[in-house]
Amino acid sequence: MTAAISNVVYELEKRCIGDEEKILSASESGGTIHDPEKQIQSIATGADCTTTESNSQLLVTFDGPDDPADPFNWPLPRKWGIALLSSLGGLVTLMSGTMMAPALAEIGSDLDIGNATTQMTLSIFVLSFAFGPMVLAPLAEIYGRRRVWLISSVWYIVWNTVCGFSRSNGLMIAGRFFAGLGASVEFAVARPILADCWRPSERGQAFALNSFIPLLGPAIGPIIGGIITQNVGWHWLFWTVSLFDLCVIILGLVVLHESYRPIILARKAARLRKSTNLPYYTDFANIAPTTKLYAALTRPVRLLWTQPALQLVSLFLAYNFGILYITLSTFATLFTTQYGQSTSTSGLHYIALVIGYTIAAQAGGRLTDTLWAHLSRKADGATAPEYRVPLMVPGAVLIPVGLFWYGWAGAARAAWIVTDLGAAVFGCGVILGTQAMQVYVLDAYADYTASASAASQLLRSLFGFAFPIFAPRMYQSLGYGWGNSLLAFAFLAVGVPAPLLLWKYGARLRALGKPQW
DSSP states (O other): OHHHHHHHHHHHHHHHHHHHHHHHHHHHTTOOOOOTHHHHHHHHTTOOTTSHHHHHTTBOOOSSTTOTTSGGGSOHHHHHHHHHHHHHHHHHHHHHHHTTGGGHHHHHHHHTOOHHHHHHHHHHHHHHHHHHHHHHHHHHHHHOHHHHHHHHHHHHHHHHHHHHTOOSHHHHHHHHHHHHHHHTHIIIIIHHHHHHHSOGGGHHHHHHHHHHHHHHHHHHHHHHHHHHHHHHOTHHHHHHHHHHHHHHHHHHHHHOOOOOHHHHHHHHHHHHHHHHOSOOBOTTOOSOHHHHHHHHHHHHHHHHHHOHHHHHHHHHHHHHHHHHHHHHHHHHHHHHHHSOOOHHHHHTTHHHHHHHHHHHHHHHHHHHHHHHHHHHHHTTTOOOGGGGGGGHHHHHHHHHHHHHHHHHHHHTTOOHHHHHHHHHHHHHHHHHHHHHHHHHHHHHTGGGHHHHHHHHHHHHHHHHHHHHHHHHHHHHHHHHHHHHHHHHHHHHHHHTHHHHHHHHHHHHHHHHSOOOO
């Protein structure tokens, strides 16, 4: 009897020692390691050393909180380089949306199309922003941010260049729409990339840069567009931007590293499987490809449909963007009709918006991080997305103030500097509100930042497309004073309640949302 027991114990020990050696070998190859003694202890309870515990030894994660492969631990020059790159990409996207505004009359004449159709060539670009991120953001969560960004940027260059060769209205509208789909990648992945790289307590200034530089595009686009159209013709509007974006892509090949953690870990697991012939895996790789693709492509719509907090933020963002595009599409006209200025001179007044953007970006970035740290200290280290809400309040105040100011100043033909000051206040409010809302979305939906961002962009882009279409008739009927007042009163109905609701009920609204996969 004793001999039989000794033989059983010997066989169990031999099996455990063999398994332990495999685990230690895996650890030396870079896998995630747990305590090997746990497997030996499992013999005492009759557990099989080669089952669940063995599999856990092959789970690939980052090598501790200081792992340099973790994007949070990347060197600051690399992270700031990525922040600048994403900002330049956003500049190209938004500049392309308004750069052709001074050339619309000439384009309409050359293509023999009416005013309404000519306006469509401008607005169709913004419309594509509503649909592109709904596909590109999920793809970025499957194939990686870097790959989707590069392919989409090349796609934009191809179709934007085609627009410069257009000799018909159909080709121009198609080219603008498809170019917009490629350009919309900035709305799909730029903020998620920054969220990958920067911890919540550090995001303020990086996100301020990413808000500030792109919004220079709609302001300086008409200025540059007027100069190019007047000197070398409207075709070079498209070719010049394509050349600039080509330089951005070349910079991206050097600066932009893959930042999405599931992709980084999946590649690490693949390297380990190849070098060791052991079945290393990650927590993110256990879903069938078709199921994963379906889940990713439907996730933005499911998030927008099921998350009350996201719905509220999306509505606030949408009205912000719609009013911004009304201002951008009509601001030069205000100075040509009310002040009798030339087209090139009227474009210079967009500098007032740039000044407002700059002040808000510089102040807002610092305040974002300061408020986050202050509220976190008050809560004994606890954090919540609602810590971003306070900066929505000054935006909700400054936007209607700026609309009243520059609208009535323009209607009264006050000194041009008075009108410009009102526009600067409006621009300051837009940046503060937009920046706070976008960071809130990323904090609230950290597991699927790209899909959540895309969902929040859908209404925003639809409003940006639709609002400029009715703006000319509104101003013809009401004038700039009452026209802007109508926009301001409507904004007060949306913009004031939204921050208050999020601050008081944000956590409850997020809890009401159904979990998505």
